[in-house]
Amino acid sequence: MRRPISPRLSDRQRELLREWLPSAEVLKDHSWGLVGTVVLELLHNGERYIAKAGDAADRHLARELRAHRNWLTPWTAQGRAPQLIRADSDAKLLLTQFLPGELVEGSPAEWAPDTYRQAGELLAAFHRQSAVPDDAYETRENQRILTHLAKPHRINPVLADRLRAEIADWPTPPAVLVPTHGDWQPRNWLTDDGTIRIIDFGRADLRPAYTDFVRLAAQQFRSMPALETAFVSGYGPDPREPDVWHRARIREAVSTAVWAHQVGDEAFEQQGHRMIAEAVGETPL
Structure with a gap:
């Protein structure tokens, strides 16, 4: 049985990530640790992604998803912001392409x-x-x-x-x-x-x-x-x-x-x- 991607994600969040990226492996945890948001850099079939998950108290994922759906076009069209791949607002989980850079x-x-x-x-x-x-x-x-x-x-x-x-x-x-x-x-x-x-x-x-x-x-x-x-x-x-x-x-x-x-x-x-x-x-x- 495959080990969960992160114990800090909810069961539903882990289930969705396994559905979206079946062979995903965690390359790096970018979470700050001050709040409950988890940010993971994932590798799947040679491509890198960023998964962001909120806990029960989170109020940021809904705003982030709104931004991706409504406002990021001026940046994503130039490759200056990450493209949204998948999202589940109820589960407080979103997946974007990895954006290269330091x-x-x-x-x-x-x-x-x-x-x-x-x-x-x-x-x-x-x-x-x-x-x-x-x-x-x-x-x-x-x-x-x-x-x-x-x-x-x-x-x-x-x-x-x-x-x-x-x-x-x-x-x-x-x-x-x-x-x-x-x-x-x-x-x-x-x-x-x-x-x-x-x-x-x-x-x-x-x-x-x-x-x-x-x-x-x-x-x-x-x-x-x-x-x-x-x-x-x-x-x-x-x-x-x-x-x-x-x-x-x-x-x-x-x-x-x-x-x-x-x-x-x-x-x-x-x-x-x-x-x-x-x-x-x-x-x-």
């Missing part, structure tokens, strides 16, 4: 301006697919961050009270939502002989375009401003109007600090505290 994060490409020029061009094509007005977006986002601040965290209590008071006074103007990646940064980019490709769509959703700038602004742009210049040159007109950008930075900072505390990622939690301090103009506490 992870940009931690490679020399992470600090190469041309990487960011390409990333800006790719993101602009993604964002241009549709635009949907939403009068309630800002209200929802304000409530989401207030909910985060009500969860266990290690944000200084005085600063947390200051944030709650500021958020309560924020305006709630109409927003325009576009398809966004949701985690646009080098850990989700591959480089293959100088060509940038994109992976991981578990946070894809309709949001304002500027939200795909926040993680880069908190990390690589902060360390090397020339990368931001290259990115915007590839992207086109910068969507970061000052007031909405300030609100986006606060939301991202709070989300980072609270989520990282919940999953026990202390280094990422400290980044969140630094992001909060910078967004409100304080020295990190």
